[in-house]
Amino acid sequence: MIPVVFDNCRGWLHSGSSRRGVILCGAHGFEDLCSRSSLRLLAEQLSARDLPTLRFDWRGTADSEGDGEAPHRVATWLGNIGEAARKLVEMTGIEEIALVGLRLGALLALEAARDIAPARLVLLAPPASGRALKRELEVMSRIFQGKPGAAEDAGFDGVSAAGFRISRETLDDLALVGSRRFSGAKDCATLVLTQNPEGSPLVDKLRDMGADVTAEPFEGYAEMMCDPTAALPPAKAIARIADFVGADLSSRPERSAVPGSTVSAPEAGSRIGLRPSGMTATEASILATETWREEAALFGPDNRLVGIYCRPPADERPTRAVVFLNTGGVYHIGWARMFVDMARHLADSGVASLRMDLSGVGDSLSPLGPDRAPLFDRGLTRDTEAAIDWLFSRGIRDVSLFGACSGAYQAFHAAVEDRRVTKIALVNQSCFLYGPTYAMQIEAWRRTKAADVNMKLADDGGDIESKGARALLFSLAKKVVKAGLAHATDASFAIRRMVPGLNPVERWFGELSARGARTLLIYSENDPGLAELERHLGERGRAAAPLPGVRTTTISGADHELTPRSAREALSAALDAFVSDRSAA
DSSP states (O other), X not given: OEEEEETTEEEEEEOOOSSEEEEEEOOOTHHHHHHHHHHHHHXXXXXXXXXXXXXXXXXXXXXXXXXXXXXXXXXXXXXXXXHHHHHHHHHHOOSEEEEEEETHXXXXXXXXXXXXXXXXXXXXXXXXXXXXXXXXXXXXXXXXXXXXXXXXXXXXXXXXXXXXXXXXXXXXXXXXXTTTTTGGGTTSEEEEEESOTTOOXXXXXXXXXXXXXXXXXXTTHHHHHSOTTTOOOOHHHHHHHHHHHTTTOOOOOOOSBOTTOSSBTTGGGOOOOXXXXXXXXXXXXXXXXXXXXXXXXXXXXXXXXXXXXXXXXSSSOOSEEEEEOOBTTBOTTOGGGHHHHHHHHHHHTTOEEEEEEOTTSTTOOOTTOSOSOOSSOGGGHHHHHHHHHHHHTTTOOEEEEEEETHHHHHHHHHHHHOTXXXXXXXXXXXXXXXXXXHHHXXXXXXXXXXXXXXXXXXOOOOOHHHHHHHHHHHHHXXXXXXXXXXXXXXHHXXXXXXXXXXXXXXXXXXXXXXXXXXXXXXEETTOHHHHHHHHHHGGGGGSSSOBTTEEEEEETTOOTTOOSHHHHHHHHHHHHHHHTTOSOO
16 A cells, blocks of 8 residues: 555555556545445555556545645535546556545436446445535434534534535536436446445436446445444445456566556566656655645555654654544544544644544455444554554654544553553543443444434335334434443443552553653543543542642533634643643642
């Protein structure tokens, strides 16, 4: 996997020597969070079949440069696909292109096909039209903003789901996509995997215009898109896509080098070649502005761990850095892209950062194979240590760890084990000691998330009363399980607090303080993590300084994920002050 940059977009090239290359056009916002690992696995499978594959982040999203809520983004995103095609041809010498798009990416790939003329086109859960997608985004926005504490700040003209904003101008432009009847699909074989059991209006439209379309159910769609942490990769769908994209390919001609490249095809097992004269591979993949400079980081065993290193743009090397750890299955950009915003703000303050994916999350592969993202696996401490090793190799000596929810658990235990950590910022930590009761609760939650999405997709539009009753029973079942497990957990920790020496959490905090490491505990107002802190520290958990070297702070008007922009800005300011030694912690 080779990092690339083009058109101010961050991308990843998966090598192959076939004359046909593949461009993956991903989803947007919350749907991108859910599907990131699956698209990475799809790219790996395409590459294993010798198809060079380029996946990328839309301008203004994820690791790319720019503001996601800027107006008129549709034209920019369509331009990104064109530049991705040029980059793939430039780096690999391919002779034809296949486009694969998911949700928003499917709609844009279909529109871009008019100019790119792909040999193959794959549309994954495509909306019926741009107008239909606009309506879906508006509905999704209302659902997310209906969550307690998740409503966005007033005044934004557009939609926002999970903190990802799209401007009104971009929505209006999106409604026009497809107005020319997607003429690009006429001259290529097209596969549509639809999540709608009743069929796809888009498939009917394409067939009416004479396109060669194969339509099939999208097996595993609900399990992939239910939630970033509960998501499972759709193995059957991934295999089907790879079969379709690689079909009808004759044997590639023997050639000693990629046209226009500076390396031979067999060199290093990959076929990248053309780079700007005098630039190294690292320099060619740097994304930079006046206030920050970012490069991809591959580290750990077999370089299977992936991250983005963000640093100040000045020539002097930074000496302080923050490692951002995954929150559940949310990949390294964070919920609502908050880690990207926080990292670039830190760089402007002179502090570097590494936002990384732990094994099995986002862009980092797991040695155990594809599965749900790990959360509380203590073996992931080795991943964090590998990130610290990578930073130390670049002269960083003051390392802070930042984690939210399960990421806070990983940060806490990594700091206890690795004496190189000087500070830890833990946000809404829901668990300090992982055990069977937590495992049961998480597994029950994961199963209900996928089942909930499946129920909605399978709903045939029955009466509102019936649907409301099913939803209520579903909610009550989850609450009963959660309440029972919480009661058992409370009883267990009450005993630990009463017996001297039986409270490992207090002991670990003491060990951190004794060696000079400092801890900042940050909670959303009324977050369940506050109850978790009290389980271990009793009434002291309510204090601003419950233990030596430990301080707590709360952010008002925020949900567990810190969705509102005001909450994320408060979090960023607290982290900046903490790592820059401007806080009173």
